[in-house]
Amino acid sequence: MENLTLNDVLKQSARHKQGIEFPLVNLLANLAWTFGDLTSRHTSYVSHGYHRYPAKFIPQLTRKVIEQYSEEGALICDPFMGSGTTVLEALLAKRKVIGTDINPVAVLITQAKLRPFPPKYLQEQTSALLRDMKNQIAEEVHQQLPLTLNSARVDYLLPENERLVYWYPIKEIRQELAIILAHINKLADIHLKRYFQCAFSHILKNTSIWLNKSTKPTRDLKKSVPAPLKSFTRHVRKMNNRNRKLYFLMDPLIHERLDEYARVANGDARRQQSAENMVDLVVTSPPYVTSYEYADLHQLTALWFSYTESVS
Numbered sequence: 001m002e003n004l005t006l007n008d009v010l011k012q013s014a015r016h017k018q019g020i021e022f023p024l025v026n027l028l029a030n031l032a033w034t035f036g037d038l039t040s041r042h043t044s045y046v047s048h049g050y051h052r053y054p055a056k057f058i059p060q061l062t063r064k065v066i067e068q069y070s071e072e073g074a075l076i077c078d079p080f081m082g083s084g085t086t087v088l089e090a091l092l093a094k095r096k097v098i099g100t101d102i103n104p105v106a107v108l109i110t111q112a113k114l115r116p117f118p119p120k121y122l123q124e125q126t127s128a129l130l131r132d133m134k135n136q137i138a139e140e141v142h143q144q145l146p147l148t149l150n151s152a153r154v155d156y157l158l159p160e161n162e163r164l165v166y167w168y169p170i171k172e173i174r175q176e177l178a179i180i181l182a183h184i185n186k187l188a189d190i191h192l193k194r195y196f197q198c199a200f201s202h203i204l205k206n207t208s209i210w211l212n213k214s215t216k217p218t219r220d221l222k223k224s225v226p227a228p229l230k231s232f233t234r235h236v237r238k239m240n241n242r243n244r245k246l247y248f249l250m251d252p253l254i255h256e257r258l259d260e261y262a263r264v265a266n267g268d269a270r271r272q273q274s275a276e277n278m279v280d281l282v283v284t285s286p287p288y289v290t291s292y293e294y295a296d297l298h299q300l301t302a303l304w305f306s307y308t309e310s311v312s
């Protein structure tokens with residue numbers, strides 16, 4: 001047996017593939033870093049379950065790295081933060097954190113998941129919002145209620161993009177989604193607006209004719225699409241339960257000073273600088289250029305939020 005560096009092992013494994021033998025290597029797996037016993041219930045705990053994202057970190061792994069390699073109050077950085085797993089875990093571990101991502105959908109998800117609301121406030125806001133959406137959809141899309149001078153009614157616009165009909169061929173579905181989004185966008189509380197925008201973004205896939213369980217943008221012309229308001233309501237209820245857990249889990253002092261503890265921005269990692277020009281620890285998982293087409297995967301959100309005119 002001999003002790004080898006990782007580099008030696010990689011070189012030897014290349015030689016092995018060419019049919020060249022190599023000696024037994026003294027590299028033992030450290031089971032403390034194994035997370036195989038976790039289920040999706042664990043990995044999507046609190047707000048980690050707000051929105052799907054490709055190649056998400058296991059939060060427990062991120063937390064272990066943060067706790068092992070930094071002290072409380074340290075500044076952590078994730079330049080490819082994706083859905084903000086590092087950002088949230090850093091806050092829960094009482095660290096400060098800077099996160100960036102080039103994808104605006106990632107920024108929206110991260111901003112939504114790092115900020116818990118007082119549960120009662122969120123419940124009241126949710127009830128009012130869902131009631132107003134429901135009334136307007138019943139009146140204008142399904143004509144189930146006579147048109148009233150409903151003061152909660154909002155003007156809505158469908159994004160001008162031919163891809164909208166491609167993914168949402170049923171007119172009533174498009175209208176219903178547009179009404180939901182218009183009500184969210186009218187909210188005065190910016191944090192609440194982002195929270196509901198995140199919920200809206202999450203339901204865009206199952207309310208479109210995107211093939212279920214496919215990560216590739218494939219249409220399923222036979223798909224039976226659920227009513228958007230039903231999907232939205234169901235998902236918001238799940239998020240509200242997760243919010244409650246997060247609210248009681250986060251240190252109240254950090255909650256009060258969230259803007260100081262977490263700085264999240266839409267940007268290119270290659271040009272990122274922290275104000276201090278240094279951080280204590282970088283915890284990141286860089287993009288896999290060949291595995292995932294992030295723009296493809298998030299094109300429905302990009303479409304509804306007009307993040308980009310052309311997916312290409």
Ligand SMILES: C[S@@+](CC[C@H](N)C(=O)[O-])C[C@H]1O[C@@H](n2cnc3c(N)ncnc32)[C@H](O)[C@@H]1O
Pocket residue numbers: 053054055056057058079080081082083084085086100101102103106267268269270284285286287288294
């Ligand atoms: C593997 S994912 C990170 C997932 C993340 N760890 C999580 O838990 O959700 C890589 C991320 O890199 C982002 N990305 C790709 N190129 C970038 C760049 N030049 N600057 C910043 N972010 C970039 C992608 O948008 C994607 O969100």
